[in-house]
Amino acid sequence: MLLSQSGYPFALVVAALLLIALFWLLRTQRLREKYSVLWFAVIVGVVLLTFIPSITGWLTALAGVTTPINLVFILAFLVLLVVCIQLSIEISSLEESARTVAEEVALLRLELERRTGRPDQPDPPEE
């Protein structure tokens, strides 16, 4: 397989850029480690497919798909789907936490007002 005559160098460059971006996000603490695992797995997958393209052919035969590229597309689609679902789950759990915190804060404020005997000045309506 001649690399220069294929799209593989392109895939490698993309994978390398993604890897750098992920490391940078992790280093600057903008991305929690638990969310990076899946992306690292994707990068490893891309690199593997680039160096050992025969994997695709082998997987294609295994899955009963005729055209190897279709299998790659399906896998990519599934990965994105899983990521979306994972993010939805995380958002739901964040909403539940925010809800609980908001309820507790409201009750603490009420408790404080009752003990000090003076209600806070209510917030002016936002513009």
Place this chain on the structure above:
Amino acid sequence: MLVIVPAWNEETTLAAVVEETRRALLDAGVPADILVVDDGSDDATGAVAEASGAFVAHLAVNLGVGGAMRTGYRYARRQGYAATVQVDADGQHNPADIPALLSVLADGADIVIGARVAGDGAYLARGPRRWAMSMLSGTISRIAHTRLTDTTSGFKACGPRAIALFARSYPAEYLGDTVESLVVAARTHLVIREVGVVMRPRAGGQPSHGPARSAAFLGRAVLALGLALTRPRPELRGTFRQYEELDA
């Protein structure tokens, strides 16, 4: 007894509701506190509530009725109230009916629903909304082993066991404050009863009707009910152990 009034942008009606509730309970000789849960309102609801003299819990963000009600139940549990009544801030619920709800509660029920019946200002639902409501009532009646006609009413009284349950898990989903909370309660073997009450037209605000909305309501009701029925059973033991500790 604690009256919980969840209020979201109800500045026009809230003061009258609090005042009327206070007077109705005073007339009936029921000692009660009123807690307004200001659900992150954009208008002056919070200030109106403070001025009304009720206890006010200010939610910093809008959580929906489910969040507002769980705040109320948590407060009731921590302060040791033996009963709560949920009254809407739009003036639909007549506080004169509260003693009727409480008397059924005293007869051994854990939850008493103020069910909308025919009468002055009768609640009329048609089309998909009506089908949805009867489907919900039929299903919940079956699992609660009692006949319920109106399971989407927000007018509800709760005893100590229901307060303990709802302080822990009060659903925040769509219809969670009515349908799903009843499903949770029924599956936890709480005793649910209903009392017929006459609903008044809203003193302010617009009811959310219309064919498209009704159809959407039907779809979401089916989804909410299906989800509620298939969810893992709420933990019985933990809830009641906490409740017994509260008693001790």
